Amino acid sequence: MKLYRLVTLAIAAAPLIYVPVTAQTGTGKPAAGGTQTAKPAPAGAAAAKGAVRTIDIVGTDQMKYDLTEIPAKRGEQLRIRLTSKGTMPKIAMAHNWVLLKLGTSQVKFITAGAQSRQTDFIPEEMKGQVIAKTALAGAGETVEVTFKAPGAAGKYPYVCTFPGHFQAGMRGTLNVN
Numbered sequence: 001m002k003l004y005r006l007v008t009l010a011i012a013a014a015p016l017i018y019v020p021v022t023a024q025t026g027t028g029k030p031a032a033g034g035t036q037t038a039k040p041a042p043a044g045a046a047a048a049k050g051a052v053r054t055i056d057i058v059g060t061d062q063m064k065y066d067l068t069e070i071p072a073k074r075g076e077q078l079r080i081r082l083t084s085k086g087t088m089p090k091i092a093m094a095h096n097w098v099l100l101k102l103g104t105s106q107v108k109f110i111t112a113g114a115q116s117r118q119t120d121f122i123p124e125e126m127k128g129q130v131i132a133k134t135a136l137a138g139a140g141e142t143v144e145v146t147f148k149a150p151g152a153a154g155k156y157p158y159v160c161t162f163p164g165h166f167q168a169g170m171r172g173t174l175n176v177n
């Protein structure tokens with residue numbers, strides 16, 4: 001019976017750990033506090049008409065993304081899928097993924113939005129700086145956004161706007177080439 005239950009559990013858990021082939025970006029589990037770099041899309045994959053490349057990111061109670069660098073092709077269709085893992089209630093711990101235009105003052109953006117819970121901590125006066133954003137995900141939730149990568153090469157910053165998280169290092173770079 002015990003074995004049977006284990007197998008049942010494994011099957012039940014399978015969809016949770018399923019990752020599409022195109023999203024197998026990491027190199028296994030990140031080292032504690034370490035960072036990972038997504039592998040570039042396979043040659044030609046992004047060229048297929050309408051193809052969307054999905055990138056899975058995990059946000060944790062340690063206020064970190066498990067991916068801090070995402071290579072992308074200019075104009076590529078990307079789907080960022082962010083899952084929040086942790087135990088804290090959403091009011092105290094939630095994560096989003098907000099891609100900003102080149103040249104945006106990230107500190108200014110984060111500071112200006114810190115009081116704006118009603119806009120997911122995105123400052124109204126600087127929302128024009130946002131290229132793409134997800135909603136906030138509490139523990140166990142997954143949010144996503146599909147967008148076209150910028151047409152100009154550059155290192156575009158992405159941040160979590162939940163108060164304190166940017167300062168704790170919850171940020172990364174979309175490296176468009």
Ligand SMILES: [Cu+2]
Pocket residue numbers: 059063064094095096160161162165170
């Ligand atoms: Cu966060």
